[in-house]
Every structure is written in structure tokens, then in C-alpha cells.
Amino acid sequence: MSKTVKNSSRKAAPKAKKTTAAEAKAVVDHIVSEAVAAAELTNAQLIARREAAVPRGVASAAPIYAKYAENAEMWDVEGNRFIDFVGGIGVLNTGHRHPKVIEAAKSQEDHYTHTSFQVVPYEPYIELAERLNALAPGDAPKKTLLVTTGAEAVENAVKIARAATGRPGVIAFTGGYHGRTLLTLGMTGKVSPYKKDVGPFPADIFRAPFPNARDGITVEDAIIGLKNLFLTDAQPSRVAAIIIEPVLGEGGYVPVPFDMMQQLRDICDEHGILLIADEVQAGFGRTGKWFAIEHSGVVPDLITVAKSMAGGYPLAGVIGRADIMDAMEPGGLGGTYGGNPVACAAALAAIEAIEEEGLLARSLSIGETLKSRFAAIGTRSAPYRFWDIRGLGAMVAVEFVTDFDTAKPDAAFTKSVVAHALKRGLLLLSCGMHGNAIRVMVPLTASDAIIDEGLAIFEAAVQAAVAEQA
Ligand SMILES: Cc1ncc(COP(=O)(O)O)c(C=O)c1O
Numbered sequence: 001m002s003k004t005v006k007n008s009s010r011k012a013a014p015k016a017k018k019t020t021a022a023e024a025k026a027v028v029d030h031i032v033s034e035a036v037a038a039a040e041l042t043n044a045q046l047i048a049r050r051e052a053a054v055p056r057g058v059a060s061a062a063p064i065y066a067k068y069a070e071n072a073e074m075w076d077v078e079g080n081r082f083i084d085f086v087g088g089i090g091v092l093n094t095g096h097r098h099p100k101v102i103e104a105a106k107s108q109e110d111h112y113t114h115t116s117f118q119v120v121p122y123e124p125y126i127e128l129a130e131r132l133n134a135l136a137p138g139d140a141p142k143k144t145l146l147v148t149t150g151a152e153a154v155e156n157a158v159k160i161a162r163a164a165t166g167r168p169g170v171i172a173f174t175g176g177y178h179g180r181t182l183l184t185l186g187m188t189g190k191v192s193p194y195k196k197d198v199g200p201f202p203a204d205i206f207r208a209p210f211p212n213a214r215d216g217i218t219v220e221d222a223i224i225g226l227k228n229l230f231l232t233d234a235q236p237s238r239v240a241a242i243i244i245e246p247v248l249g250e251g252g253y254v255p256v257p258f259d260m261m262q263q264l265r266d267i268c269d270e271h272g273i274l275l276i277a278d279e280v281q282a283g284f285g286r287t288g289k290w291f292a293i294e295h296s297g298v299v300p301d302l303i304t305v306a307k308s309m310a311g312g313y314p315l316a317g318v319i320g321r322a323d324i325m326d327a328m329e330p331g332g333l334g335g336t337y338g339g340n341p342v343a344c345a346a347a348l349a350a351i352e353a354i355e356e357e358g359l360l361a362r363s364l365s366i367g368e369t370l371k372s373r374f375a376a377i378g379t380r381s382a383p384y385r386f387w388d389i390r391g392l393g394a395m396v397a398v399e400f401v402t403d404f405d406t407a408k409p410d411a412a413f414t415k416s417v418v419a420h421a422l423k424r425g426l427l428l429l430s431c432g433m434h435g436n437a438i439r440v441m442v443p444l445t446a447s448d449a450i451i452d453e454g455l456a457i458f459e460a461a462v463q464a465a466v467a468e469q470a
Helices: 003-007 021-039 043-053 099-109 123-135 150-165 182-187 191-195 219-232 258-271 292-296 341-356 359-381 411-423 448-469
Strands: 066-070 073-076 081-084 142-147 169-173 205-208 239-244 274-278 302-305 316-321 386-392 395-400 429-431 437-440
Touching (some): 021 066, 021 073, 081 448, 099 341, 123 142, 123 316, 123 341, 142 150, 150 182, 150 239, 150 274, 150 302, 150 316, 205 219, 219 258, 258 274, 258 292, 341 359, 359 386, 359 395, 395 411, 411 429, 411 437
Parallel strands (some): 169 205, 169 239, 274 302
Antiparallel strands (some): 066 073, 073 081, 302 316, 386 395, 395 437, 429 437
């Protein structure tokens, strides 16, 4: 990487130096062109090298290779600029290279980068645990375990729930996504591409129906389904935990109705089952609260966190009631890298940025903008194709169908919108059980101007996809 890229940061942006927007753009253009010239790489070269060196199972949604990124913008190795509505799959609520996050990580790197918390512990881990314990909903005392990935957090939440209850069973939901490790794949409720050809999965994992308008499943139906599961397969006194995403992530950005969440809480209390909220994608401001479950007023027993917690660094965790979190023997939890100090410092800075910059409120206003603009774009540019526009806060998705009469999911149209958007400089990512939804994970730090620009490209891409199908 060229020196210029390394040394650049949002600190050089217009506000700090009171330069004009055009001057700031010239600075970034210069940085990017220098970086591109130094790299002398093309996307095509990297695609060829990647095909030879990386297994095809690690798919990439965009055929471009990153060179430089700042807040909600990214440049590829050829110098092409993209507005980023994906944020590394919901990791960048505070944007690419937030100055506070970078500064905190660099300062930590100047002291030590790894000791393994299990050998020589350090304060950033404890400070972050204290912050998370205070942020999590509910009055009971809490404790936090830090790990590295979302799947690892989910695995550990299950281990902790089993140790605390002495029961093996776990209930997850249709369309839920909890990771790609073998235990979490057992909980992930979507076969292709995640579970295809890699079973069998661990025992004692059961699936209940998720309340989803697309499938005509109401909250009442979902609760009947869960209660039937207790009668048919999952003896409730042998169930350790029910795990649910308060807003389905990969499954299509479908929020759990609040009364469903309350009923789950009641059912858990009735049977001594622990309620785990998987907030890996929905947490840290994406929905306008620290944790999406807070919208329902329900207090879970355990919360899994990752992604936007650390502003781009690999860090995850389980936050939970102290008595439950202490169920496992010393040495039963952890891992060599768990709670890496650089990632902890980054997370503390990201949390501070969310607070200082009012990003919870910003999420709500971005969410309103997205919903109203999507509705207008649908009416104007693709009538009867935007079947549903939904979400909580800025965790918004739009679902495409062939027509409103059949409401048939249109994955081909969705793919076409994503491809046309990329060609025009907007990064988008699809989701949903039928691959026919586009979710927005734009940094909450993005300016109105950037969001506007992204939405204008989105509309042009929708028009191009309509024209292609005509
Ligand atoms: C809700 C949820 N849980 C767990 C995971 C797994 O996280 P990771 O990819 O960090 O293992 C994800 C990832 O997208 C997720 O969205």
C-alpha cells in the first residue's frame, strides 16, 4: 500500500481545514490516483489470481477489489468510486476508518497488540465489558465474554445456556442466520448455500416458524408452531435456549413483531428456557437503539454481538445476566485471540462515536428517508415490483416481486438491480430466503448528500433492470 493511502484520513476532510467540498474531493482524488498508480493492479488481474488461490466457496458479491475507503465511500484498485450501502455487511455503522476508531487502534498498537487475555489480561477488555454490561437492557447485573466472530459468539451463548440450565436443546427459527460453523449452521435456517452438502448438524437443535407475511405466517401461527414443537420434538424441560434475531438479517430484514417477542419471553419464563437475542447484525445503532430487542421492551437473558461493535475490527461477544454467564468453569470460555486489545480499543471508540454523533437518532431519520424514497422510487420507476419496504430504523430492506397479483419473488430482478447499481457506482447487497430483497447497511455517519446520491443511483439501477426485463 502506498504511503499516501496510509496517511490519509477523514481528518483531511473539509470540516477540519475549512476547505471547500471541491477541494476536499480533489485531495481524495489525488490520494486515490496515487494509490492506484502505485498498485498498478486491475480488478481483472485480481479476479484471475483469486480464482487460482482462493476456494470458490468464499464467494464475493462484487467483482471489484478495494483500494481505499472513507466513511461511506470506497475506491477500487482501478480508481473507480463507489458509494457503500453495504458497510462490510453491517459492520460499519460508524463508517470506514472513523478517525476516532483509527486513532484508538493505532494508539493501542503502540503499546501491545496481543497477549492473549487468558495469559496476561489487559484493561481494554475489562473496560469494554463494563461498557457493554451498562448498555445492555435489563436491571440485573451483567457480564460479558469477548470472542472474535459472530458465529463464535453464538456458539458460546449456546454453551453458556447449556451449562447454566443443564439442558441440551436449542430452538431457532425459519430464515434465521447465526453463522457458518457447524453448530451455528445447525441453527441457521436456510439450506442453500450455507448448509448444502455439509451435514449432519449437531443434535438437539429444533426449528420453529418465524412470523413472516411472505409465508402468510402470523404471530399466532408462529406461537402455535412453537407450542406444537414442544409436543412433537422438543421436550420443553430439555430446552436450554430459544435464539432469535430481533430483526432477521440474512433472512430478509424482517422485524420480529413486538408481541411475538413478549410471548417468547413469557414462554421462556414458563419453562425455564433462556432467551438469546442474536444482535450480531441488528446491534449498535442499526435500528435506532443500541440493541434491536429494546424496541419491544423485552429483556433477553443473553445477547450476542459483533459487526458494528468495533467499527471494522474483528470482535464479538456474549453479554448476559451475571449468574448465567458465570455458569461455566474457569477455562471453559475463551480462545487465543478472543477480545483482541486493538479490537477492544476500536470498539470503545466506535461506541463513543455512536454516542457523541447521535447515531441512534440518525439511524431513525435515515430509516425514514430510505422508506419514503423507496416507496416513491417504486411508484415512479417500477410499479408493482416493490412488494414490501420494511425494517426498523436504518435496517431497511425492499423486496421485489414479478407482480403484485402473484407476489412471486423476483431474484433475477434483484440481481439485476445490484449489478446495474455497481456499474453506476453503488454497492448493494441482497438478502432474503428467496434472494429477492436488497438491504441497506449504509454507515450511519453518511451525509444526506451521499445517501441522496446513492438513492439516485439505486433508482437508475431499478430503471435499467426494468428495461432489461421488458
Ligand atoms: C444475526 C447474525 N448472527 C451471526 C452471524 C455470524 O457472524 P460472523 O459472520 O461474524 O461469524 C451473522 C453474520 O452475518 C449474523 O447476521
